[in-house]
Structure formats: C-alpha cells, structure tokens
Amino acid sequence: MTAELESLTNKIQVSVNSEFVTKLTEQGTPLFVFSYTVNIENKSDQAVKLISRYWLITDGEGKEMEVAGDGVIGKQPVIPPKGHYQYSSGCHLNTPFGTMQGHYNMHTQKNDSFRVSIPIFQLAQPYCVN
Template identity: 55%
Template sequence: MKESLIKVDVTTRHLPDHPANTDEKYAFAYQIVITNESDLPVQLISRYWLITDGSGKKSEVQGEGVIGKQPNIAPGGNFEYTSGAVIDTPVGTMEGYYQMQTEDGDMFKVPIDVFTLAVPNIIN
C-alpha cells in the first residue's frame, strides 16, 4: 500500500467564541478530509499529533481512531471530521500521522504535513 494514495486535506479556523478561548488560551478547529485514492479499502486505526505553540512548547496527542471512530474508507471514498486544539499563543502548528490498515492486516503510516493554527490578521 502506498501511503501517497491516501490524501489528507486540512482546513483550520480560530474559534474566538469558544469557552476555552481567553487572553491566555487560543482555541482552533481543524477540519480533515481523508481521501482513499487507492484500489483497496483502508481503516484508520490511530492518530498521532505533535502540537507546537508560538513559544516552542510542544504537546503530543495520540490514541485510537479520530473523534471516537475508526472509519473504514472505501476505494475512491473519503472520511471527513472536525476536531480542535487549544494552545497558549495566537499562532502554532500541528503535524502528525494516521496509522492505517488494509483488509489484509498490513499497517502503514500516512503523514500529515505541518499546518498552521493562527488567529486571523495576527500575521502580516
């Protein structure tokens, strides 16, 4: 299975009205679309995230599935979900990977490129 046949698209937004959003915390939502461009069905088994705030503070998040699910994604299909992160600075980044599995039990990692979490108009 080629990891490159699983595409991950990310869209982020700041959540100024979220209860966790304060003068010292910044809440963000990220929407993920995972598209299976292979000829085989795959299942998302687990996730790993490295979250880095603007001061360099790092935190790791890992666990089974995403949003409580371990979705099966058919060939040509996709799975979409929204989740969130709270960081200590108005700008930060996230990156990581999904652990996927084929019907045959072959496990492989799908890397998720670095993406930015930023309060709008904070960066000129």
Template identity: 50%
Template sequence: MSLEQQITVSVDSFYLGAQSEPTEHRYVFAYCVNITNNSNQQVQLLSRYWQITDGNGKQTEVRGDGVIGVQPQLQPGETYSYTSGAVLETPLGSMQGYYEMIDQAKQPFRTAIPMFRLAMPNILN
C-alpha cells in the same frame, strides 16, 4: 506508488474567537480533516499521532485510537471528513502528525498528516 502515498490528507483550520480567552493565554482552534483513499483497496484508520507546537516552541504530543471516537473504513475513492480542535497558549502554532492505518490484508502502514498552521486572524502580515 505506495499505499501510503495513495491516502491523501488535507486540513483547514479556524480560530474560535468566541471560545478563546486571549487575556488568559487560551486560544481555541478547530480543524477540519479530509482523508481520501485514492487506492484500489479498502483501508481503515486505527489511531492518530499529533505533534502540536505553539508560538513559543512548546510541543505537545497526542496519541489515541481512531478519530473523534471512530476507526473509519474508507472504500476506494471515498473521503472521510471530521472536525476536531486544539487549545494553545499562543495565538499562533502548528500541527502535524500521522495516522496508523491497515489495508484490506490487515497490513499496517502510516499516512502522514502535513503540517498546518493554527493562527488567530490578522496575526500574520
């Protein structure tokens, strides 16, 4: 199994109604990410890439160093968790992307972030 496959990413998303303004086409979401190192070596997250798609098909790309201002190192068996957010113009959308990481020999690799949905409650049947 490749190193990329030994780093697992799971995401839970939440609608933040108190911060949203539907009449202004502003829908705010939070998402909690868990990154687990299932390999036998230390890895470090260096940067992120997100593709955010709203309900109208409008796509936005976000790139940046680390996550929430840090470039965490994960020891074997360790999970790193963080919470961030996104603002959409529609009550429904999705996000996906990848993390640029390095192994303990400083060799770069990418770990995929599986697509997840951003949805206002009761928007889907």
C-alpha cells in the same frame, strides 16, 4: 484565517483546513481556540481502516504537546476504495499561533499496516504576526 494543506501517502490523500475560533481567558491566562477539518481520500483500489492518530502540536513559544490515541473523534473508520472520510475537531493554545502535524496508522483489507503523513499546518489568530 483559514489555510488548507494536503499530502499524499500510499494513495491516501490527507487535506486539512484550520480556522481560528475565539480567544478566551481561563484563570487570567489567554486561551486561543482553533478548529480544523480533515478530509481523508482513499485513492487506492482497496479499503483502508484508520487505526490510530498521532499529533505534534507546537505553540508560538516552541512548546510541544503530543497527542496519540485510537482512531479519530472516537471512531476507527473504514474508508472504501475511491471513498473519503471527513471529520472536524479542535485544539487550544496559550499563544495566538502555532502548528500541528502528525500521522495516521492504517491497515489495508489484507491487514498490512502503513503510516499516512498529516501535513504540517498553521493555527493562527487573524492579524497575528508570526
């Protein structure tokens, strides 16, 4: 199952595509692995730098986990005007479905800071009732 959602904040468009990868068992506990690909499009007339990220991950039982840190996948990319940046990452849940949402903190060339919303998207094992 894949799902694509997008949002637009301050002329920065974020689209996310998620996919179920596999089900594992770790010490007798099921572990559901998901991947997601994020495309960040800069529709403004100036370069922006992605400084940090924040994720709120919620599993199918309502348990929440927050993840925050510098950049994405070890990088703080500068996205040129009318340019884009794409990366893939993943997460795991103890349930076959859940959601992710969050935001990026960015700076403009003039060092103005702003927050870009990442739309809430679903993580779901195929044929899973939620």
